[in-house]
Amino acid sequence: MPLCSEARIIAKRAGARVLAAMSGGQRLLLLGGGHSQLAVLQALARERPTGWQVTLVTPQPRMLYSGMLPGWMAGHYRLGQCAIDLHRLAVAAGVELRLGAAVALDAEQQRVSLDDGSVIGYERLSLDIGSGIALGPLGALVSGRCDSQQTAPILLPVRPLAGFVSGWRRIVTQAAARPDFALAVLGAGAGGVELAFAARRRLGRSVSLVCGDAGLLPGHAAGVRRRARHWLVRRGVALLSGPALPQGADALRLADGSLLRADALITATGAQPAGWLAQSGLALTESGQVEVDACQRSVSHAAVFAAGDVSQRSDGALASSGVHAVRAGPVLAHNLLASLRDAPLRRWRPRGRSLYLLSTGERHALMSYGRFSLAGGWVWRWKDHIDRAFIARHDPDSDRAA
Ligand SMILES: Cc1cc2nc3c(=O)[nH]c(=O)nc-3n(C[C@H](O)[C@H](O)[C@H](O)COP(=O)(O)OP(=O)(O)OC[C@H]3O[C@@H](n4cnc5c(N)ncnc54)[C@H](O)[C@@H]3O)c2cc1C
Known part of the structure; x- marks a missing residue:
């Protein structure tokens, strides 16, 4: 696997600040509990990096899985079946959970302002806040x-x-x-x-x-x-x-x-990325998304990693979608934790085609994969199986938890 060689820049750039922070532990800030961040929480539960205090900031203690939301609307699921409990994932990973939303980010000063007026500094930031809707x-x-x-x-x-x-x-x-x-x-x-x-x-x-x-x-x-x-x-x-x-x-x-x-x-x-990113100092794409390299790291600020709809790769390899946000998760998690150890990062190239399973209201769905398409009740059952397995994988008490 090719490597991103600039990993060490972070420690050098942060310099005295990192040393000063070492006594109290350095802060890894997870902003947003989106599809990619789930993999970070699971990796933290496995690895528990020493010397790092980890905080997750999320407006809600659970993540609603958009893949099952139409099924909830149609009456096939209860809302609780479509939700991933971020609070329990955070507890399992030894991560402090702060309920709130970011309203500003200063990438030079390495700090994030929350909607309750508080400010959190960080030595590493993992951004997965999704997007709003462009009206x-x-x-x-x-x-x-x-x-x-x-x-x-x-x-x-x-x-x-x-x-x-x-x-x-x-x-x-x-x-x-x-x-x-x-x-x-x-x-x-x-x-x-x-x-x-x-x-x-x-x-x-x-x-x-x-x-x-x-x-x-x-x-x-x-x-x-x-x-x-x-x-x-x-x-x-x-x-x-x-x-x-x-x-x-x-x-x-x-x-x-x-x-x-x-x-x-x-x-x-x-999708429309959060407007406050424009004042963050981070390099953004034309559409206002955080520009990241093939390691999911900001091209302008090496302490910042981003994945999901909030980000866009410089090589244009990823469109915004839930499938891509999920696939980027393990890479985000690997590279974030590698950067804490000053270890080499991993580049990744997403697959060209993605599988989309679109429900048609009844227990029936359409499959779209490249130029292939199919439809039927069995496609819905397949989708239902995949979606339920995704939820179960993120339940710390489930046998199927990753
Ligand atoms: C109805 C519907 C169906 C879809 N179906 C598909 C599909 O079949 N296949 C597919 O690939 N994609 C699908 N998508 C798209 C998919 O949902 C998104 O691409 C995906 O959710 C992006 O994941 P993400 O991790 O970037 O963001 P999200 O999953 O949106 O997560 C972002 C998280 O960040 C939190 N957050 C937001 N703002 C802040 C803030 N300021 N501070 C802190 N936290 C914040 C949010 O509360 C949220 O929990 C669908 C979308 C919808 C709406």
């Missing part, structure tokens, strides 16, 4: 109230997931009381498609899926898109051409000029 012009819409006085549609971004969960529950309540309730999902990537199918199954009301400029399932093969179209028709989900643009404060106009009536809009319109 673009949709931000001009006034978000509606969730009661009988409602005029404007409810605007519900799919991220952050905790907010989405409570917003979805309100939509279910409203839709149950109104047979004419109409919902639109904006954004027809893998997430948007699954959300539209799940919403249709759960609500039994009018559901539309509005594509952006790139159309249905961009990046997937023509055969996959054909199958998805077929199942959208069969399930009664209207596929509309966008992009949808706000018309006044409470309506949307589609590409063909027609107006879209909706009581609720779920936006799955693409």
Whole structure:
């Protein structure tokens, strides 16, 4: 395996600060408990590096697994079945857990500010905070109230997931009381498609899926898109051409000029990294993601590692997706711990093709792998098995824990 030779830069750059900190232990800060960070917590549970105080900062004590969220919406899972307990993983790894969210990062001073006003310094930082949703012009819409006085549609971004969960529950309540309730999902990537199918199954009301400029399932093969179209028709989900643009404060106009009536809009319109990263001093890509090398380390600040949707590799080898965030986890964990020991880092090259299993609302799913596609009940059972195994692997008490 080729090596990243610059690992020692960190200790030299941090110099006196590291020495000063040694007496009280150096700090490894894990920011965000996303898909990649799970592997870091598990590696820390195995290795327990001496001389390092490790802190995990996360807004919630559990991580909701997005792969199972459409299944929860559709009624196939309880929410607890889709959650990974970060608190127990942290305890098992000897990691201090701080509930909170970062609001600023100073990469030169090596410190992070939290939403409660506190500041945490670090000698190493592992960033896995995911992303928000890019609303673009949709931000001009006034978000509606969730009661009988409602005029404007409810605007519900799919991220952050905790907010989405409570917003979805309100939509279910409203839709149950109104047979004419109409919902639109904006954004027809893998997430948007699954959300539209799940919403249709759960609500039994009018559901539309509005594509952006790139159309249905961009990046997937023509055969996959054909199958998805077929199942959208069969399930009664209207596929509309966008992009949808706000018309006044409470309506949307589609590409063909027609107006879209909706009581609720779920936006799955693409990832948007946290805005405060722009002032962090870290090298960012054009899209505002932290630029990392093939070792998942910041190209500008060697004390910082990042993986998942918050990051983008300089070599462009990884698109933002849950599959890639999971695959980057073991590399992030290995390199982070190697850097604590001043040991060589490992480069990695992700596989070109990824397997996507997209549920179609019922216990039925579509498979997309390169130019191959399949659909059926057995694909859903396969997905269900993979998803449950993922959750079990991250349960410290499970026999299947990694
Ligand atoms: C409905 C849906 C279905 C999807 N289906 C698929 C699929 O089938 N296949 C696929 O590959 N991808 C899928 N995705 C995309 C996938 O969910 C993301 O790419 C993946 O979650 C990215 O993982 P991550 O670790 O970067 O971030 P996340 O999993 O989002 O984790 C980030 C964590 O950081 C925390 N955090 C956020 N901000 C802060 C802060 N300021 N300070 C501290 N902590 C913070 C969050 O609470 C969260 O726990 C889907 C997404 C959705 C919404």
